[in-house]
Amino acid sequence: MTIRQYRSVRQLPYSILSNCEDGFSEQLYAQAILLLSVSLTSGTGTTRDAYIPPPHYFSFLATLAVHPLLTTRTTDTAKQAVADDALRYLRHLIKLVGPKNAELDQAFRFTEAKRHAGSRNKRIKSRNSAGPDDGLQVDPDVIKSTYATSESLWSNADDFWNIVGWAFNCSVAYPHRWRRWKVWLEMMLDVLEIDLERHAKNVTVPQSMFAQYLAPFSDAGRNSKRNLMRALLADGKQKSLNEFGEIWQNETKAPKKAKDEDVVRKRKRNDLDLENGDFGDYGDESSDEDCNTAASGRRSRSATAKPSRAASPNEDSDSPMRDVESIGIDTFGGPSSLHIRGRLVALLVRLCSLDPAGAIFLDVEELFDLLTEFIRPLPLAVFEYFACPPQHYLDANAQSSLVQMLLRPLFQGSGAPNYDENTLTQDVFETCFAPFPAGTTSPSDNAKVSVAIESLLRLLWRNGGLVARQSLGDAVRQGIKARKDKVAWDGRRRVGVKALEEETAVEVLECSVERMESILELVSRSGAS
Template identity: 60%
Template sequence: MLSTNLTAGMGTPRPACIPPSQFFAFLATLTVHPNFTTRTHDVEKQTAADDALRYLQQVVKLVGPSNSGLVRAFRFVEAQKPNTSRNRRAVTRNITDLADEEMEYDAESIRSRYATKESLWSKADDFWSVVGWAFNCSVVHPHRWRRWKVWLELMLEILSADLESHAEDGTIAASMFAGYLASVGERGRNTKRRLMRAILADGTPGSLAEFHEVWRDETKGPRPHKNQEGNRQHKRQKLDLDNGDFGDYGDESSGEDSPASSNRHSRSSTAKPSRRDSGNDDDISDESQASRNKDNEPLTGLAAYGGTPSLHLRTRLLALLVRLCALSPTTFLDTEDLFDIFTEFLRPLPLAIFSHFVCPPRPYLDPDALSSMLQMLFRPLLAGSGAPVYDENLLTQEVFEECFAPYAAGGGGGVDNAKVSVMVESLLRLLWRNGGLVGRRSLREAVERGVRVRREKVAWDGRRRTGAKALEEDEAGMMMEASAQRMMSVLDLLD
């Protein structure tokens, strides 16, 4: 009904028909709630979750976040009550109460616990707690990640569109994303670090302790089917519509024994878990993931951070942060302070993940922002290397040749030198894409000298390494050589 009303009259001047805001909050909960997704075999419930997601996507596309009321609907209860405890069990007011008081509409409350005590907006502390938990799921709970992934994609579409809308009229501080940043607080740098911990959540015990599940037992699988004898012994509840007692309707076990759900369960139980491929985690089973963790074998490569889809969403969040800070430095941080925090968290990342952020397959930052971030990251890595300190933050070919290309990392070891090589390559690509490169001898000499001194630095590092550390250094050496070959290819094209 909602979808039909939304699309009726398209192509005419008639306004779109949409429900009150609390319906959007309710539907957003259904899209990810485990009782409608990963903890049920009921096909009707799973279809309801998919339909709710599809409807919200239609609203964003056809009406927009601000005009539809999504911005007002997608507010976390605790974020609007800063003087209360963060303990979710202490929350006594629900989303409907807030809607009646603050969203200024006169509509009947939704009589469902998924709109009140089980609502996502009431259960989660704030947006960043959900982000951290979702990215933890991308590493250790792939079945939950499939639902959180589509929810995050929807939220990023809404946040981006709303931010650009406010940018046009100069009211960035009133944007939805600025409101989510306000929940972090203004008590210093440490509270702002929480954003980066959420964006880089990696499923480790510390990350899971800080960003835990939204709903109790969320990661468990579907409930087992009840046998016929158990169903006969089940006492049927009384139906009293006048007093809001719906009997067995809405019972979590209802529909579990339908033929459709039984067939679905039999098919899923016989399916073989797929192996983890190169970064695409959409087919990863929890069984295969658990077997890896059980043997205490740490995930490596992009898999350590949830694969390519997870990393793509992480970079989109970083880009959104940069965009807001560039548009309104006083709303949260100015870009220099933001990149300083980026440096603190990105520099120690594993090499494969570090490379994804600093030299991505597709740029996620505009040229000026990427250049500024790279130059900030260079400072700690080139310290002690003899490279001149450059603080102007304006990238030119002359600056590239004199301050970055010909140097190795200040410390020994293959990992740091591979990181320097990847960042030099990223700057070279950036200049190439923006027409800032001119083919000349000095450019080739600077790049070749850098390649040579980094190789020598690694070759003369006298520390002996064994086991995982030795493997890490070998992989760093291969990545450094691959980066050098790509830079030589760019120079050959330029010539």
């Protein structure tokens, strides 16, 4: 990843910061965010410094961007616009000044100190500022909003992996919430990726934000690290929902439908008559009352807590559509969810590769072993996404190592040699991988082997590691025949989901064969030329 050149920053002048604080405290969110945005973007394209507020503002804005009362639990377009504005500001912040200059490592922390406003340092650090505002102190805890205190994301989520698990559960069970969590996670991954590469350049990886998010697992055993993998592969089923529950109480509930008289009352309240002292709903605290009510009834953040059933997860059904979903990528939230899961896997692999001793989390070999434990049993369509992804998240060496690791348990009992060097050459591919089926007669297992072999073939082809020779075609076609023979009909009649799974597996197997034959044809043509 190329390290961007970011703008230097200065602290916002006291007068502007005070206006922003007042705006947020009086629920004039749109106006306050606009003022922050103008201060940030002013002078873009020049050498002038960008003006930004203290880090706790970014914590606050990150909450606004995803909070249900501003997104999925309201039909008020003005509130929804506030959430969009907050997210847009954070994206501009990341692009223009970067995570380091914005001190996002301080803003996006899940610590006990962050949950108690009075414990924060009251003095704002100077950011290369000089001028009449030097020496003026702005209390970092003056945003008088429940979104900055009891309803803050950072005080409601146990840690980053609590959010990851819940968000991925939403991608399956609560799509309306996933649409919001998706854009929030994308923003966070941008921050974590940029921050990790900066620390890699400075050889300070343990100080990176991602390393800090992994800190609870550094000295923990394998079982604890499995918790992280369960978050990364949360599937929206009840067991996963019990472990990674909603961040805010009643988060998945639908918006309340306003009654006609409520609409009339609201219209009257919104009418301003300044001469007669009628200020409409200016300064009305009603929008924060819902937050206070939710906060007062907050449940403890236990693993057994269950989300609201108002927008219930997909239930088991005998319908054909449910059967199709049960074996497709929809079981893990579809392409958008798998895309973000892939980015997280890549981030884990990158961090572990930068920490060969595995002091932060695991060494790369151990990480791939843990990934294999969780990916190998996944539904075929999801397994295929990780083994032979449509978009590559890992570099060629890492992808090859992961695929080889995935093949080892699938090959057990197949007669394949026990190759564990992880390096990949054409000779190794022809001798140790291409000719072999799965160790079982399962169509799904053999389809998984086929897409994994195809992935290795693609990697060799894309990186110039294939030469046209008879032994290559012989090895690939020997494996194709062996896998087809393994899944030959054994006389037993399957029905329902089982029959559909086997039919789908056979189709995947056949499509994989066609793609490998196409690669062999390309290799042959390139050799002939």
